[in-house]
Structures are given as structure tokens and as C-alpha cells.
Amino acid sequence: MTVASRLARLVRSVRSPRPAAPSPGAATVSVIVPFLDVAAYLDEALDSLLAQTYRDLEVWLVDDGSTDESLAIARRRAARDARVHVLTQEHAGQGAARNLALERASGGYVTFLDADDVLPRHAYATMVATLEETGSDFCLGAVERFDAERSWVPAWAREVHARPVRGTTIDAFPAAIKDIIACNRMYRRSSWDERVGRFPEGMAYEDHVPMLRSFLGGARFDVLTTTTYRWRQRPDGTSTGQQKWRQRNLLDRIRAKAEAWRILAAEASEQTQQAWLGRVLDVDLPPFAELAPGADDAYREALRGAYATYLSLIGPTGLRHVRAAKKASAHLVVAGRWNELAALQQAARVPGTLLGRVEDGRALLPGELLDPILGAPGLVPPDLRELSAHESRLAARAQRVSWGPDGSLAIAGVVRFHGIDVAAADATMLVQLPGVSAVHAELEAAPATTGVRPPLAFRVRVPDATTLRSGAITVVARARGLVREGPLLASPGGSAGHRTARTLGAEATVALVPTPDGIVVEAAPAPVAVGQVSLDASRLEVEVAAGSPSRLALARGTERLAPAVGARSARFDLPSPARPGEPWQLVIDPDGPCLPVVVGPDALAALPGPRVWTTPDGVLQVDLARTGAELVTGEALDGALRLILRTGPGEPDGPWHVAASKGGDLGAGLTATAADDGQVALTVPAELWNPGSVVRRRVVTPSGAEVTVPADVLESLPRTIDERDRSLVLRAQDGLLRLELREAAGS
Structure with missing residues (x-):
């Protein structure tokens, strides 16, 4: 793995953790579909339901006394798909039909579908994934209405589902109470039984009270911007809501x-x-x-x-x-x-x-x-x-983003107060970017569009973008004493609609990233490429191949150690160690977000002993009091295995041991001898290699530590050394050395 790829992986892990995927054993979703005389729509509804990408469904179709072909359609679909079950009742209304199915449903999640509506293909997969990730009691998907000619989003849905919200409560997000329809949501069955239970029977709008109840009692819920339900407006006006x-x-x-x-x-x-x-x-x-x-x-x-x-x-x-x-x-x-x-x-x-x-x-x-x-x-x-x-509300959208050669940043776009007629002369606007003082925007009337009240055009310039830090960009606008604020959104058509980034001198890399919640700044210190690392007593010297050495520091917990800076080097005088096990880490930008420095294995080639090492991700660590030993190489010698090791300064003299991989001492202690460059040689005799129930061995130093495998050696393992009628294999397991014996075939 290259230094660049290690750094990229490390930055991704710090800045953009991957959301958890649904667990393989995610619970079955019970889908309850009451129907009454909907033969014209039922097949379309069931097509959308049974084509869901989330396949673990238990579908309950409940006939509420249909007089058309609806029941025959339901039975045909049940005969073709084992997930579908059909129930019947005398006409008693949707509430009674849903209650009948709830008594039989056994899924860990429950949701509802009206038989004249349709589902987007990924609706249930999206909701299950969200609930698996957040652990909330239920989630609300966005809604789209449609008829034979058009689709539209109700005003209440635009308000509630404007931005994603996770794990909230009704007291924290009271506007969500405008969304109380039954079919755009999914519940954990345990939460449904605890808070709701049954639907009222014998009335229209039977879903209003149960959906309201589900918000109460401290319930946590997620609000999605993804459309999970398409709600039909029938041309004949026969649905309950159209009467x-x-x-x-x-x-x-x-x-x-x-x-x-x-x-x-x-x-x-x-x-x-x-x-x-x-x-x-x-x-x-x-x-x-x-x-x-x-x-x-x-x-x-x-x-x-x-x-x-x-x-x-x-x-x-x-x-x-x-x-x-x-x-x-x-x-x-x-x-x-x-x-x-x-x-x-x-x-x-x-x-x-x-x-x-x-x-x-x-x-x-x-x-x-x-x-x-x-x-x-x-x-x-x-x-x-x-x-x-x-x-x-305020709506501000960036259309163009440009970076100047002097390290400046310019943003241009449009802003409007919804529902209000505001002239540019009556308004002021501040753009708040993380890491800099609020910047005043220049405002002017935008070109008029026929039939549409024109917004205001804005321009804003940040003279020094190197000071930006990671976070969201917000806008505050005032007009005659009225104050409105909101995120800076991105217009999809312009340069602001995609990620734009610049490395600004030797100091920082800054990116503007459009998200559904608005444009966010991602600021990271510019990479510093390390050439060679050397350690003389308690002085660590780091040669810098690219970047500014003044931006390096050693970090340990909340402590920071600044270097003496040369033209292309940083020198650190390390304090006397208090105890082992608390290493310093080489980082960039001690005054900002602490980003570890990734170095290549060749940077440590001349270092004696294990006091300086790298993690599997290539991050440099220093510990003057570190005991133990690390592997340099291994070779066959007269039927035995000879290991060349670097030991720590605190490692005592004494016997070494080869032990079973899960404990147990095998034989007498071994003695290490001096080798070149301050290293030691340890010979593991053949009699310790008789294969038995334990195949792998570990090497234990006199201080009781296990021999580790440094990053520069890790990439060369596993390594097989053929010797006579057997093969000796050097492996790494969680960064520790393991020895393995393999008998030759037929021996």
C-alpha cells in the first residue's frame, strides 16, 4: 500500500465514517394492505410492493367486503408469491381491516400501504437501513402526490422533509406533527405495540390518532428526504380523502x-x-x-x-x-x-x-x-x-464558486425571502463560513423571469481561504428588521453544484462540498511528505520531502511538542519518558484538527531498535521507553530458524521463549546473541519445531513482550523459508510475529 493510499484511507476514516449497513439478520417487514373495490389499482400497488429491493416481506392483504374483482386479484397474487397472505372480513372499514392483520403479523417491523397507491422501488430498503443504523422507533419518508396528469409535493411535506433528521423527538422537531398519514412510515413492531396498539374502527380518518400517538412518550424517529410513498388522487374522487x-x-x-x-x-x-x-x-x-x-x-x-x-x-x-x-x-x-x-x-x-x-x-x-x-x-x-x-423562510443558493491565485474564494448566487417582496436596497446579508469572520455579501436585483418574482443576486469574497475550517456555511439576511437564516444550498447547474477543492500554498487543502443540508467546507492541512527519520539519543529528526516542516508536531493525548525548524527538517527534543506505552505521534497542524502523518517504510530504514515505528496505517510513533523487540528478517540456518531482531532500550538481558500461540512455555529459555547494527540474533532450534496440536508459535522477549512486526517488514509477510523436509513460515497476526511449521508432502 502506498503512502498516498494510506493517507487517503486515514482521512476518509476521520472525516466521513461509513454508515452502518443493515445487518444480515434484519427483521421481516410486515406490510398491511386493506382494500375495498380497488380492482383498477390493486395490481399496480402490488407490483410496486413485491418489486421492493428489500425482499424480507410478510404481506397481509385484507379484503374489506369488496364487490368487484379485488379479492380475486389478491388471491392470484398470493398463489404466485409465498410472502403474500389474504384475509377477508365483512365491510367494517380500514381501521378494522388493519387491526385484523396486526393480530397475525409477526415481522419485527410494520408498515402500511393503501391499495390505490404505489411505492418507489427502494422505499423499504431505505427505511430499514435507516432504522438499523439509528435504532429509532420509527421513520417518516417523504411523500409525493400524483394523478393521471402530474405529480406534486404537499406544502406540509415540503416543510417537514426539507432536511434529513435522525433520532429526534416531537419536542425537538414539533413541525413533524404535520405528517400523520399512515403509509409513508415504518415502525419497529415493539414500539408500535407499546405506544399505539390498534386503530379506531367505524370512522374515516382512522389513522390520525394512532399516528399522533406514535410521536408521544419520548419516541425517537427519523425524518427522511427520500420519497418512500406515492399517494394517488383518484380521478373519480372515490377515496376517503376526496369526499x-x-x-x-x-x-x-x-x-x-x-x-x-x-x-x-x-x-x-x-x-x-x-x-x-x-x-x-x-x-x-x-x-x-x-x-x-x-x-x-x-x-x-x-x-x-x-x-x-x-x-x-x-x-x-x-x-x-x-x-x-x-x-x-x-x-x-x-x-x-x-x-x-x-x-x-x-x-x-x-x-x-x-x-x-x-x-x-x-x-x-x-x-x-x-x-x-x-x-x-x-x-x-x-x-x-x-x-x-x-x-x-430564507432560501440562498450558490451558483458559482471560484478560487483566486492569491488564496481567495468567491461565491456568487441568488437569495430570496419566500412569500415576501424585498428590494435589494432594504436587505443585508452575511455569509458565515467556519474559521473566518462573517462576510458581508453584495446584493442586487437579479434579472426578472416572466411570471416569477426575481430573487436577489449576491456576491461574497473571502480574501484568505487558508483560514477556513471544516463545517457548514450559513446565511443570515435582514430586511427592515426581519431576520431569517438558513444554510447555503447549491444550485445543481453551476460550479457550486459539485465538489470544488484547492490546495492553498503549503498550508491547507480546502473543498466546498454540496450536500442535501447545504454546502459544507472540508478543510484539511496540506500533506507533508516525510523523507528520512533518524533518532539520536532523545532527538528525533524528520526530513521533509514536500510541504512545510513548521506544520509538524508531536502529539500525545492533549500534549503538543513543537519542533526546531530547519530549511527542510523538523527536530524534536524528546523529554525523558515517564513510562512505556504512551508514544508520541507525528501530526500536522497542532493548532487545528490533528491529522496524523503517514510515512513510507523506507523512512525508517536506518533506525535502530523499536523506539520509532509505524502503525499498520503508516502513522509514525515514538516511545523512548519502549521495551520489546521487532522483526528485521528471518533465515534458515542448519535446520534451525535464525531471527534478526531490534530490541528496545529498556529490554533486559535474559532468556527468550518460543511459546504456543495461545500460551504455554515450550522448553528452556533461549539466548540471543549480538548481531550487526546493534541488533540481536535469536536461533530457534529444530527440536522446538516438532509439530503437534499447536501449529503456530509466538516469540516472547525477556521482558515478557511479544515480538512485533514493523510496517516496513509487514508488507513482505507471509514469508516461507524452505528447509529440508519442512517449510518455516513467518506470519503477522495483529502486528505480532507468528512462526508456523509445515511438513513437506509425504514426509
Whole structure:
């Protein structure tokens, strides 16, 4: 292995640990699929399910009293795939069907699929791998809706799944409560049984309460950005969620919300309660409000009562989770202003119509915008015109990255406040890069695009990029007292969309790396190539073939030892050792991240004894008090094995022993004799090589240490020495010398 490859492997292990793969014995996933009269969709759903790359599935198809060909389709699929099982029941609803399958499911994980929806091919493999890695109770995959003509991502899904989150709780990430559909998630069965148990029966929206329960009680969950579920909108409007015009459907939603609030009021924190109330006003009730202007009085009255209840419970924290138009709609519903509600809904359907403005540090729908739409002044108070934090979020994207010959770094891109009209003259922006002070960006209006409000263009320059350290780049922008911050993302089309790196002088290598969470800086000290290493008494001298010797240091725990620097060398005067076993390590950049120096085996060729050595990865170690011995070479001599060894300065005189590989002394002690260059020779006589039950031997020094194999010798092993009717093999096992005897064939 070359020095370069060793260094690359070491840097990868320090900076980018590989995530754990799913264990070979990962548990079976129980997939529960209730169905009712879905013959037009069932085959497509099952095709996507049975084609999952994660194969260890237990599929439960539950017929809820179908009158079409659905049951026949299910039975045909079960006959062709042993993983599929079919259950039947009289029509009792999805909740009862899921409960029937849960009673029989035996997998270590459980998930759900609606029979008119489809799965991306790697959905279950992604979720199992995530749960195996994190140990969380469940995970939430991203959702995509689709119909016969298009696909789209719901607003709540864009908010919740904007960035991956691992091992979080609902109190730490309350916005996740907006995602409570059943089929985009996977649970550990033990967590499901402990926290949820069964679905309610005999009602629509039976999944809302169980999914809510699963967040409580300290449950840990993962949020994925990967789409794991494609949720169909049927063209005939026959799915449960598409029948909101029915009063029974509305009453079921109100009933589900009332039961959820009862649980939250008793078990959840105030923060989680407010996040859920925000969800009710932002996600749950607005689809029914869309229908209210054309509904009858009974429908309107039921909806108005629900809005009044939750609007009275929500506080400022909860309102921050609700979009401005949804807050205004809630106010109009409670006031019974149905005509004005219809006018607001019509305006909201035109992109760019309801554009916010910054007033006194708040992002608001301005009164002069709403009043003409509603036909009357002041109908909606300012608190209910404020944009939510997500609705007015900051989005900054780098498009171009360039490195200057003087060690500078320039980044250009665009930034926008979502939902707000902000001019360049009213805004300021700081880019925070790790290791340097925040840098002011130059802002100007970007070229306009037809039909789209233009963002602001920004440029930022870092004069000295050598001071950058590893970490994320963040952006803070201000406009008339409003402050928003977020990551600096990468636009895929420009130079910022792929990894760019530069070695800046002899000091550092800096890379900008785009990730789903934003651009991160990877800063590493520039490599220092070591030529020759020598040790004279307590002085270690390191010749540097490339790089700056001033960037070298010796490290031991939190201690650092700086060198005396020559033109191409670093000299270290080592203190008297307190005790063996605490070596110094040669490193780069003592003031920053400590990166070990990798050296080649030829750098140690002239060193006597084992006081200076390298690890299997080639990292230089120094220990003046080190005892023991290391192998130089081995040769056959008159039927015996002659080992040439370097001993440590603290190694006493006395007998050496050849012992069984797992303990036990074989015969009398051996005596080592002096050899050239301060080395010793140890002769292992043939009578110690009679093969028995123990094949391998170890060599033990007078101090009781085992003989080690240094890196320069390690690459030459195993080595076979043929002698008469036997072969003597020198091996290394975990860096220690092992001797092995092999009888010749037929002897």
C-alpha cells in the first residue's frame, strides 16, 4: 500500500465514517394492505410492493367486503408469491381491516400501504437501513402526490422533509406533527405495540390518532428526504380523502381531531400541543373551508364550531406554524363571512397575488392588499395576517464558486425571502463560513423571469481561504428588521453544484462540498511528505520531502511538542519518558484538527531498535521507553530458524521463549546473541519445531513482550523459508510475529 493510499484511507476514516449497513439478520417487514373495490389499482400497488429491493416481506392483504374483482386479484397474487397472505372480513372499514392483520403479523417491523397507491422501488430498503443504523422507533419518508396528469409535493411535506433528521423527538422537531398519514412510515413492531396498539374502527380518518400517538412518550424517529410513498388522487374522487364535501366526512375529521386533542392535552408538552393546533388550522380544516362557501348551513355550522374551538386554544407559538392565508380563512369562517372567504380563496389560487411585506420586523399580508380582495377594510387583524416561519423562510443558493491565485474564494448566487417582496436596497446579508469572520455579501436585483418574482443576486469574497475550517456555511439576511437564516444550498447547474477543492500554498487543502443540508467546507492541512527519520539519543529528526516542516508536531493525548525548524527538517527534543506505552505521534497542524502523518517504510530504514515505528496505517510513533523487540528478517540456518531482531532500550538481558500461540512455555529459555547494527540474533532450534496440536508459535522477549512486526517488514509477510523436509513460515497476526511449521508432502 502506498503512502498516498494510506493517507487517503486515514482521512476518509476521520472525516466521513461509513454508515452502518443493515445487518444480515434484519427483521421481516410486515406490510398491511386493506382494500375495498380497488380492482383498477390493486395490481399496480402490488407490483410496486413485491418489486421492493428489500425482499424480507410478510404481506397481509385484507379484503374489506369488496364487490368487484379485488379479492380475486389478491388471491392470484398470493398463489404466485409465498410472502403474500389474504384475509377477508365483512365491510367494517380500514381501521378494522388493519387491526385484523396486526393480530397475525409477526415481522419485527410494520408498515402500511393503501391499495390505490404505489411505492418507489427502494422505499423499504431505505427505511430499514435507516432504522438499523439509528435504532429509532420509527421513520417518516417523504411523500409525493400524483394523478393521471402530474405529480406534486404537499406544502406540509415540503416543510417537514426539507432536511434529513435522525433520532429526534416531537419536542425537538414539533413541525413533524404535520405528517400523520399512515403509509409513508415504518415502525419497529415493539414500539408500535407499546405506544399505539390498534386503530379506531367505524370512522374515516382512522389513522390520525394512532399516528399522533406514535410521536408521544419520548419516541425517537427519523425524518427522511427520500420519497418512500406515492399517494394517488383518484380521478373519480372515490377515496376517503376526496369526499370532504360529505357532512359525515367532515364530522369524522372533527371527531378524530377532538380525540387527538384529548390525548395531547393529557400527555404532550405545551410546545407539541401548539404545533398540533397549528397543523389543525393549516392542514386539517382548510380543505373543508374550501368547500364551505357552497355548502349548506349544517355543514358551515359544524365547520365554524371546529374553527372557533381551535382558534381559541392556539397561541402565538402555534400560529407561527400556520400560513397567513389559512389564518385569515379561519378568522373569516368563525365570523361567518362566507362571501369574503370565497374571494380570499380565489385570490390565493393565483400565484404571487398574496405577497407579504415586512412591517416593523414582521412579515405580513398588508392590509391594503387584503382590503380590496375582501371588499371591506380591517376584517382580518394583523396577528392573523402574519406569514408563518416556513412560509417566509430564507432560501440562498450558490451558483458559482471560484478560487483566486492569491488564496481567495468567491461565491456568487441568488437569495430570496419566500412569500415576501424585498428590494435589494432594504436587505443585508452575511455569509458565515467556519474559521473566518462573517462576510458581508453584495446584493442586487437579479434579472426578472416572466411570471416569477426575481430573487436577489449576491456576491461574497473571502480574501484568505487558508483560514477556513471544516463545517457548514450559513446565511443570515435582514430586511427592515426581519431576520431569517438558513444554510447555503447549491444550485445543481453551476460550479457550486459539485465538489470544488484547492490546495492553498503549503498550508491547507480546502473543498466546498454540496450536500442535501447545504454546502459544507472540508478543510484539511496540506500533506507533508516525510523523507528520512533518524533518532539520536532523545532527538528525533524528520526530513521533509514536500510541504512545510513548521506544520509538524508531536502529539500525545492533549500534549503538543513543537519542533526546531530547519530549511527542510523538523527536530524534536524528546523529554525523558515517564513510562512505556504512551508514544508520541507525528501530526500536522497542532493548532487545528490533528491529522496524523503517514510515512513510507523506507523512512525508517536506518533506525535502530523499536523506539520509532509505524502503525499498520503508516502513522509514525515514538516511545523512548519502549521495551520489546521487532522483526528485521528471518533465515534458515542448519535446520534451525535464525531471527534478526531490534530490541528496545529498556529490554533486559535474559532468556527468550518460543511459546504456543495461545500460551504455554515450550522448553528452556533461549539466548540471543549480538548481531550487526546493534541488533540481536535469536536461533530457534529444530527440536522446538516438532509439530503437534499447536501449529503456530509466538516469540516472547525477556521482558515478557511479544515480538512485533514493523510496517516496513509487514508488507513482505507471509514469508516461507524452505528447509529440508519442512517449510518455516513467518506470519503477522495483529502486528505480532507468528512462526508456523509445515511438513513437506509425504514426509
